[in-house]
Amino acid sequence: MTATVTSTSAQPALSGITFPDGFIWGAATASYQIEGAVQEDGRGPSIWDTFSRTPGRVHAGHTGDVACDHYHRYVEDVALMADLGLASYRYSIAWPRIQPDGGGPVNSRGLDFYDRLTDELLGKGIDPVVTLYHWDLPQVLEDRGGWPNRETALAFAEYAQIVHGRLGDRVKTWTTLNEPWCSAYLGYGSGRHAPGRQDPAATFAAVHHLLLGHGLAAQALRAAGANTISITLNPSVVFPVDPENVADREAVRILDGLSNRMFLDPLLKGQYPADMLEHMARFTDLSYIQDGDLATISEPIDVLGINFYQPSYVAAKPGAPAALDQPGSEGIATRAPQGPVTDMNWLIEPSGLTHLLKRIHADYPGTPLMITENGAAYPEVPAADGEVHDAKRIEYLDGHLRACHDALAAGVDLRGYFVWSLMDNFEWAEGYAKRFGIVHVDYRTQERVLKDSAKWYREVIRRNGIEG
Ligand code: FCB
Numbered sequence: 001m002t003a004t005v006t007s008t009s010a011q012p013a014l015s016g017i018t019f020p021d022g023f024i025w026g027a028a029t030a031s032y033q034i035e036g037a038v039q040e041d042g043r044g045p046s047i048w049d050t051f052s053r054t055p056g057r058v059h060a061g062h063t064g065d066v067a068c069d070h071y072h073r074y075v076e077d078v079a080l081m082a083d084l085g086l087a088s089y090r091y092s093i094a095w096p097r098i099q100p101d102g103g104g105p106v107n108s109r110g111l112d113f114y115d116r117l118t119d120e121l122l123g124k125g126i127d128p129v130v131t132l133y134h135w136d137l138p139q140v141l142e143d144r145g146g147w148p149n150r151e152t153a154l155a156f157a158e159y160a161q162i163v164h165g166r167l168g169d170r171v172k173t174w175t176t177l178n179e180p181w182c183s184a185y186l187g188y189g190s191g192r193h194a195p196g197r198q199d200p201a202a203t204f205a206a207v208h209h210l211l212l213g214h215g216l217a218a219q220a221l222r223a224a225g226a227n228t229i230s231i232t233l234n235p236s237v238v239f240p241v242d243p244e245n246v247a248d249r250e251a252v253r254i255l256d257g258l259s260n261r262m263f264l265d266p267l268l269k270g271q272y273p274a275d276m277l278e279h280m281a282r283f284t285d286l287s288y289i290q291d292g293d294l295a296t297i298s299e300p301i302d303v304l305g306i307n308f309y310q311p312s313y314v315a316a317k318p319g320a321p322a323a324l325d326q327p328g329s330e331g332i333a334t335r336a337p338q339g340p341v342t343d344m345n346w347l348i349e350p351s352g353l354t355h356l357l358k359r360i361h362a363d364y365p366g367t368p369l370m371i372t373e374n375g376a377a378y379p380e381v382p383a384a385d386g387e388v389h390d391a392k393r394i395e396y397l398d399g400h401l402r403a404c405h406d407a408l409a410a411g412v413d414l415r416g417y418f419v420w421s422l423m424d425n426f427e428w429a430e431g432y433a434k435r436f437g438i439v440h441v442d443y444r445t446q447e448r449v450l451k452d453s454a455k456w457y458r459e460v461i462r463r464n465g466i467e468g
Contacts, residue, residue, distance in 0.1 A: 014398075016468030017405045024127075024416025025461040026088035027081065027438070028373050030134035030178065032064045033425040035094065037071035041109035044100025046136035047146070047187075051194030052431075062431025068423055069446050074117050076448070080439060081422065082124040084454060085461040089126050090372060090418050091117070092134035092178065093163055095156075102138035103155045111166045118170050128171045129418075131232065132160050132217065134178040135187075135194070135428075142195045147183060147206035147213075150288060157216035164224050172227040175305055175372070176217045179234040180210040181259055190325035192429055200283040200327035208288055211266050215296035222299065231267065232305030232372045235260045235360065237352040239313050241335055247316030251332040254279070255314055258326050268364045270298035279328050303415065305372035306360070308400070309344075310337075311352030342396065343377040343434055350399035357407035357414060368413045374400050375420035377427070377434040380451065388440045388451035397453060401466060419457060423448060 032048045052063040070077055081089055095102075097110030114130075121128045133156065141152050160176065177183070184206035186193035218229050236259035240248035253275070261273040271294055272280075280286060317333035326332075337347035357369060376396040380388050397419065408414050424437035432443055438454040441447075460466055 014402070014466075014468065016466055017402060018463070018465035019405065020408065021464070023464060024088050024370070025086060025457075025464075026090055026129065026416060026418035027084070027086055027422040028090035028418040028420050029070070029422050029425065030092045030131070031094035031097075032067070032134070032136040033421075033427070034068040034070040034423065036064065036066040036069045038063075038065050040071060041097070041113065042100055042107040043094065043110060044096040044102075045139040046094065046096045047139055047142045047194035048136050048428075050139050050142075051196055054196070057194075057196060058429055059431035059433050062426065062433075064426045066443075067426045068441050068443075071113065073446065074113075075120055077423070078117070078120045078124055078126065080448060080450070081121075081126055083450075084438075084458045086126055087461070088129050088173075088416065088418070089121055089422070090129040090131060090175070092131040092136075094136050095133065095159055096136060096138040098162060099138060099155075099159055102141040102144070103158065106162055111163070114163070114167060118167055122170060127173070128167075129173040129175065130163070130167065130171050131175040131178050132156075132163060133176065133183075133213075135183060137195075146188070146195055146197075146202075147209050148188060148199075148202040149205075150209055150212070153209040153213035153216055156213035157220050160217035161220045161224060164221055164226060168224060168226060173230065173303070174221050174226045174228065175230045175232050176214040176221075177210060178232045178305075178372075179307060180207065180214070180231075180263060181234055181236075183210055185258075185325045185327075189327055190323070192325065198324060203327055204280045204284050204286075205288050207262060208293070211263070211297045212293055214267070215293075215299045218299040218301065219296065228302045229299075230301050230303040230305050230370070232307060233260075233263050234307040234309075234373075235264070235356055237308070237311035237356045239311060239352075241313050241315035245316070248314065251314045251316050254329060254332060255312075255326060258329065264360070264364055266294055266297045267301070268298065268304075268367060270294050282328055301367065303370050304360070304364075304367045305370050306356065307373035307420070308353045308356060308371065309374065309376075310346040311349050311355070312347070313338075342392075343379055344430075346376075348376070348396060348399070350396075350403040351406075353400055353403040354406045354410070357404070357412045358410055361407075361410075361412040368415050370415050371404060371417040373418060373420035375436050375438075377436050379435060380440075382440060382442075382449055386449070388449055390451045390453050393438070393451070393453040394456045397457065398466060401460065 189203040322330040423439040
């Protein structure tokens with residue numbers, strides 16, 4: 001019997017692309033996800049220490065206690081970055097290392113670590129991009145009410161000043177917050193993230209105080225002479241399942257409001273959207289929004305950081321309960337991904353990124369944009385040949401870089417791209433089960449191995465583009 005070989009439909013060869021001169025190529029990480037050393041050199045506990053040690057909160061009881069042991073291996077890790085040719089590295093500062101008590105006395109040994117790391121980066125010609133808050137709130141501040149409490153915003157501005165005081169002579173780019181939507185809606189809405197509360201009123205108060213903290217910190221950084229000030233958001237790309245259906249479009253309005261306009265409008269237009277004020281008033285009297293707050297929140301920024309992973313499709317579904325992470329979203333259903341997904345079950349649709357960049361450019365003109373995170377989880381580990389063959393990650397990154405290029409061609413002011421993540425790490429509620437790195441980490445030996453995607457990315461950086 002002879003087998004008939006039918007050719008699969010021919011794939012058109014993708015053409016090469018080149019990015020503008022000076023386009024910034026980077027990689028990103030976050031303190032709690034990689035550092036470990038949670039009790040070292042005077043660090044205090046954060047909400048993620050408490051959360052991850054609470055049974056049932058994080059996959060398999062994983063914690064960030066050791067993580068990638070980056071606290072001790074940063075020299076080796078910076079050497080990896082240099083080997084990849086990174087122009088920039090986005091890392092975050094652990095607030096509980098700097099102020100273990102959430103305020104007051106400064107723990108200089110905590111600052112010393114970031115001092116050494118920053119110098120190591122600069123010594124290798126890598127530009128440091130600092131995020132001041134990537135979710136590891138000092139536990140004492142949560143004990144006093146956390147982000148729903150105005151005091152946390154004031155404390156954050158003080159902390160920002162302290163870090164700038166130590167690193168400001170060398171760090172040019174300062175990002176205040178990473179993804180305040182997650183801090184507020186996952187931390188205080190669904191409880192999927194630390195501190196694990198489920199309270200719609202607290203969620204919206206947290207949004208406001210995160211934004212206020214950003215504004216106060218931005219003002220303090222500006223006054224101290226910071227060069228480039230930014231915030232990183234994770235805007236959601238929400239499409240209606242049926243664009244012709246009025247109720248589906250109404251569902252989009254609500255989710256776009258909760259995920260996007262709730263943050264972008266105060267930051268870049270100095271006001272909350274009228275429909276979102278009404279929406280929030282269902283849960284809270286809004287008395288925490290004080291005179292002058294919106295002027296503070298809309299302190300001009302120099303760059304807006306965008307994290308993008310997947311778009312979503314939503315439809316009206318009468319009777320559906322509200323998603324806990326989107327208070328007031330009853331009657332709305334998010335469609336399960338249709339099409340290829342990553343190991344997170346996140347839909348792969350790079351054109352969503354082009355759509356998002358064009359939308360922000362059009363609706364909030366004048367602010368340069370930066371992709372501060374984009375990447376994919378896939379499970380590959382070293383094969384028999386010792387290499388990590390992660391072709392699907394390469395395909396994901398390739399598609400999304402082309403999507404960035406399309407946005408540039410459409411006139412979007414996009415300045416750079418940071419892959420998430422430099423290395424496999426503690427993926428929050430998923431623990432170590434999901435691997436986002438372009439560098440593989442063996443958590444038993446802490447050995448790092450460049451995946452095929454890291455070698456591919458090195459080539460992209462070298463060419464400032466993708467080969468045809
Ligand atoms: C983002 C986070 C980042 C990482 C990626 C996968 O929401 O900012 O720390 O967990 O998702």
